[in-house]
Amino acid sequence: MSVNTKAIVGIVMGSDSDLSIMQEAAIFLQNMQIPFELTIVSAHRTPQRMMDYSSSAKQRGLQVIIAGAGGAAHLPGMIASNTTLPVIGVPIKSSNSIDGWDSILSILQMPNGVPVATVALNAAKNAGILAAQIIATNNSSVAQQLENYKQIMQQDVMNKVNTTSQKWNNEFDK
């Protein structure tokens, strides 16, 4: 699941067991026609790969990194420690997790000086949207696509408002 032009967003995850969640970020970027790459990098099982990935990311042309991991989730923070690119962290409720809090807190509670923009538990789609919004600050075609996305989201809710109003009294919209 990738497009053939040079990636400007990197998606990494600690294990292939994270893929069913993390692919939501990939699908969003694909729909926005933003070139991305996706691979597995484990902070604990492949530490050198993590350092190589983060130190080469900027010169390879990446502008944002999305990093997801479960349990003792050190990947987003350690990648952020080794690059000046913005890093978006996705906490994942993995099979070895204690309710997801282990991952949330590992990714969220970064020390001053090394921020990770942490999305909600399993919220890889929001990570994709946030990455697109960062890209859009310097890319008018992505900015336009995000405007369209928001319009569609709004229309979707208004369709539900209409459906709900057919059965339940709604004085607000009268």
Ligand code: AIR
């Ligand atoms: N993980 C892998 N290396 C370091 C960490 N924290 C995480 C993965 C996955 C969880 O451990 O991100 O969410 C379980 O991985 P696995 O491969 O055992 O399924």
